[in-house]
Amino acid sequence: MSHVAPPLVLTVAGSDSGGGAGIQADLKTMLALGVHGMSVIAAVTAQNSLGVQGYWELPPEAVKAQLDSVLGDIGAHAVKTGMLASPVLVETVASALAAYGAPVVVDPVGVSKHGDPLLAPEAVEVVRSRLLPVATVVTPNLWEVEQLTSVKVEDEAGLRRAADAVLELGPTWALIKGGHLPGEPVDLLTDGREEHYFRAERLDNRHTHGTGCTLASAVASYLALGEDVPSAVGKAKEYVTGAIARGFPLGGGIGPVDHAWRWR
Secondary structure (H helix, E strand, C coil), X not given: CCCCCCCEEEEEEEXXXXXXXXXXHHHHHHHHCCCEEEEEEEEEEEEECCEEEEEEECCHHHHHHHHHHHHHHCCCCEEEECCCECHHHHHHHHHHHHHHCCCEEECCCCECCCXXXXXXXXXXXXXXXXXXXXXXXXXXXXXXXXXXXXXXXXXXXXXXXXXXXXXXXXXXXXXXXXXXXXXXXXXXXXXXXXXXEEECCCCCXXXXXXXXXXXXHHHHHHHHCCCCHHHHHHHHHHHHHHHHHCCCCCCCCCCECCCCCCCC
C-alpha cells in the first residue's frame, strides 16, 4: 500500500538536552500538528530546567551538509530557524534558504528562558542583514526587538513602532510578541499594511520553557498545511496557549509547555 507524505517542515536550530525547547520542541510541535518534521542541528546545548550550562556550535560545513542533504532530496514546504549562535552559521543558513524559496519563519533567538545568551553579539548584525531579509515571518519577543532595532517597547502602543522597525530589516511579516508587557498578553502581526492583534488570557503557570520555539514551529507547520500568514499565526497562537496552560514541572526550575496537550 502506498501512502502520501504529509506536508514537510524543516527546523534549523539548536538541540535542547532537556527536551523542552529547540529542535526537540520543534519536532514535537510538528508531529502534534500533523506535518513531517526534519532537522538541521546547528548547535548542541547542555541545558535543563535551571538554565543553559554550555553550548557548542557545529562546524558550518556540517550545517551546510545537513541543509543540502534534506533540501536536495526531500525538500520542505516551510522552514523554521531558531538558535544559530554565530555569524558564520547565520550566514550559512541564510544563503541556503535564500536560494531555496520556501516560506521561512525566523525565531531570532537571543537568550534562553533563563536569560542565558544564545547568540553571539557579533552575529546580531548578520541576522539583521542576511537572515531577516529571507524571512516570511519573524517572531521576536520584546528583548529581541530591542537587540535587533534598539526600539524599546513599554506598552501596547509601542508594538507598531517595533513592528515597523523590524519590517525595515526585510521580512515580509513581523509578529511582535508582547507577552512581557503588563496586563493581558497581546501580540501584533503586520506586514506594514494589515494589522492583526492576538490576545489571550494570562495564565498562572510558570512552566513556559520552549514557548518561542513552539510558536514559530507551529506557524511554519500551518504555513506548510496551506494557511495564509494571519491564519497560520492565529492557529499557532491557539495551539501554544493550550500548551502553556498545561505546562508541567520538570526538574528544579522552569518546566516545559505540553506539546501533546491535545492528545491527553
